[in-house]
Amino acid sequence: MILSSFQTFIIICMVTIGTMVTRFLPFILLKGERANNPYITYLGRVLPYSAIGLLVVYCLKNINFKDPVNFLPELIAVVFIAILHFWKENTLLSIGLGTVFYMILVQMVFV
Amino acid sequence: MNGKSKALKAAFPHTIPIFTGFIFLGTAYGILMNTKGYGVGWTVLMSLMGFGGSAQYVAITFLTSIFNPIYALLMTLMVNARHIFYGISMLDKFKDTGKLKPFLIFGLCDETFSVVYSVDAPEGINKSWFMFFITLLNYLYWALGSAIGGLLGSMIEFDTKGLDFVLTALFVVIFLDQWKTGKNRRPAIIGVLSSVICIIIFGRSNFIIPAMITIIGVLTFARKRLAGDN
Incomplete structure (x- = not known):
């Protein structure tokens, strides 16, 4: 530990405050009347779809196209999940098999 | 069975992928903290207070460099800014959750948001408690994972390469469900x-x-x- 216990605790508090501000802010700013604003209602309806899109990209942000090893496992696994999910329509199966398939790819195929 | 245990039972299956992901990522986090000299107590405290996977990983850099709380705060705000989207999206769903609302907002991480937003409570199940238990279970999985990692320290061998893809797979599947x-x-x-x-x-x-x-x-x-x- 480089920091003292007190300093560590302060850092933990900062991380907590930072995270909580981002989570509570919309509920504090958009209370009551403003929550019924048609623009906010519209955003609340379309934003989740964009947010999941952002999240997928966020998870895959570390791939790069310089070396096939750095993007093929992700690409193949996502295509595998898509096919499996449209075929079987079973969420847990798609996630479980998709993950196992990816692990096989990164541990045995693309090493 | 009363309303709460029914809600818990309905909520649990939806948290299984997150259980896998959080136990693994939480354990990895605990191990990493351990290698930086932070024992299980600090790790679990961070997970219970800060509760945000990527921000906690980033925070390791604040803990292992010169003391700079303002920088830690600003970086956390940046890394977690996407939560603002989740809040706006949940304004309506959380509207009538009463006393459970503060905890639902507190625990609204990526994974919890993705499930709470996309899954509706089954017929006859109290919506608020259903969302509460999804949030609570995910919160506990993360703390449990961190504790396991903190306790195991460097004893564990990493043959689990690629397991963290479980969370990517979860988001991809939710994306596909929305698409369909x-x-x-x-x-x-x-x-x-x-x-x-x-x-x-x-x-x-x-x-x-x-x-x-x-x-x-x-x-x-x-x-x-x-x-x-x-």
Whole structure:
């Protein structure tokens, strides 16, 4: 530990405050009347779809196209999940098999 | 069975993928903290208070460099800015949750948001308690994972390479489920494209806030056309 216990605790508090501000802010700013604003209602309806899109990209942000090893496992696994999910329509199966398939790819195929 | 245990029973299956992901990522976090000299107590405290996977990983750098709380605060705000989207999206669903609301907001991490938003409580199950238990279970999985990692320290051998993909798989499946409904495909594409373009322009460590601004901008600009999608 480089920091003292007190300093560590302060850092933990900062991380907590930072995270909580981002989570509570919309509920504090958009209370009551403003929550019924048609623009906010519209955003609340379309934003989740964009947010999941952002999240997928966020998870895959570390791939790069310089070396096939750095993007093929992700690409193949996502295509595998898509096919499996449209075929079987079973969420847990798609996630479980998709993950196992990816692990096989990164541990045995693309090493 | 009373209402609460029914809600717990209905909520649990939806948290299984997150259980796998959080136990693994939490354990990895605990091990990492251990290698930096932070024991299980600090790790679990951070997980219970800060509760945000990526921000906690980033926070390791604040703990292992010169004491700079303002920087820690600003970086956390940046890394977690995407939570603002989740809040706006949940305004309506959390409206009538009463005393459970503060905890639902406190625990609204990526994974909890993705499940709470996309899964509706089954018939006869109390919606608020259903969402509460999904949030609580995920919160506990993360703390449990951190504790396991903190206790095991460096004893564990890493043959679990790639297991963290479980969370990517979860988001991909939710994306596909939304896609299959045929509704709101354009907002989904806007989310993906804005993020990709912002990664290209701003780099992978700075793209989140520009991507959020781009998304809000495009959604606002195209409101007339997109409002008819659903």
